[in-house]
Amino acid sequence: MAYPPEPWSLRGTMHVSVWVVPRSVVPPLPAGLRGAVRVVRLGGQAVVGTAWVDYQPGGDMSYRELLAATLTRSGARPRVTISHIWVDSPDSRDGGRELWGIPKDLADLTVTDVAATAETRSGPIASSAIRAGRLLPLRLPVAFRVAQDLAGAAKVTPVRSTARYGTARVAWDVAADGPLAFLSGRRPLLSMVATDFRMRFGDPARRPAADPATA
Structure with a gap:
């Protein structure tokens, strides 16, 4: 296993865009989530988030990422489900x-x-021109849960982070014949930046106990 056990401690910069799109174009939920979560509906619309992420040195891993996720719910409890x-x-x-x-x-x-x-x-897949705006003076906490299909069953994972948030303009060019084609030609409702974020992704209770022989 070349990756660290959960939770992953990550840090970096993230540019997030929020989209409101017709429910009919949102990717269907995987089989393991059907009945566990539902897509949040605003009339006939759904909420999708996209993000460019630069996970920087200082965390457990350093890499770059593009994601798209749908706002879902388990009863009245909000969830985020990553589709791409x-x-x-x-x-x-x-x-x-x-x-x-x-x-x-x-x-x-x-x-x-x-x-x-x-x-x-x-x-x-996509490209963006990014222009950051004004940052808030304080770091703010954010917590949410990600719901995914793991081996045919719902897997809910806690995420906690703090960051300095600010406004941003993220101009998206999404390939019309690519995997995010359902966003092609659309504009996000809003965008923001999270700078110097510190994130804990995963459940600390699931971290393996230290081996007494090597502790």
């Missing part, structure tokens, strides 16, 4: 799939403070 995600680290891909059922694939990614791109051998 690419990373440029095989260890992150394997850990995400095996620990939490996150459907990570590999891609060539560049993520900076002003631009981001993602493509595979099949072609481009």
Whole structure:
């Protein structure tokens, strides 16, 4: 196992966009989540989040990421379900799939403070021009839970983070024939940046106990 056990301690910068799109275009939930969560509906619309992430040195792993996720719910409790995600680290891909059922694939990614791109051998996925705005003066906490299909059953994973948040303008160019085609030609409702985030992804109770012989 080349990836660390959960929880992963991660840090870096993230540019997030929120989209409101017709429910009919949102990717269907995997079989293991049907009955466990439902897509949140706003009339005939659904909420989708996309993010460019630069996980930087200082955390358990360092890599780049592009993801798309749908806002779901378990009863009245909100959840986030990741439908598409690419990373440029095989260890992150394997850990995400095996620990939490996150459907990570590999891609060539560049993520900076002003631009981001993602493509595979099949072609481009998306690119963005990024312009950051004003940051809030304080670090703020955020906590949520990710619901995924792991081996045919629902897997709910806690996520906690703190960051300095700010406004941002993220102009998306999504490939019309790519895996995120349901967002092609659309504009996000809003975008934001999370700088110097510190994230704990996973359940601390699931970290293996230290071996007394090596402790």
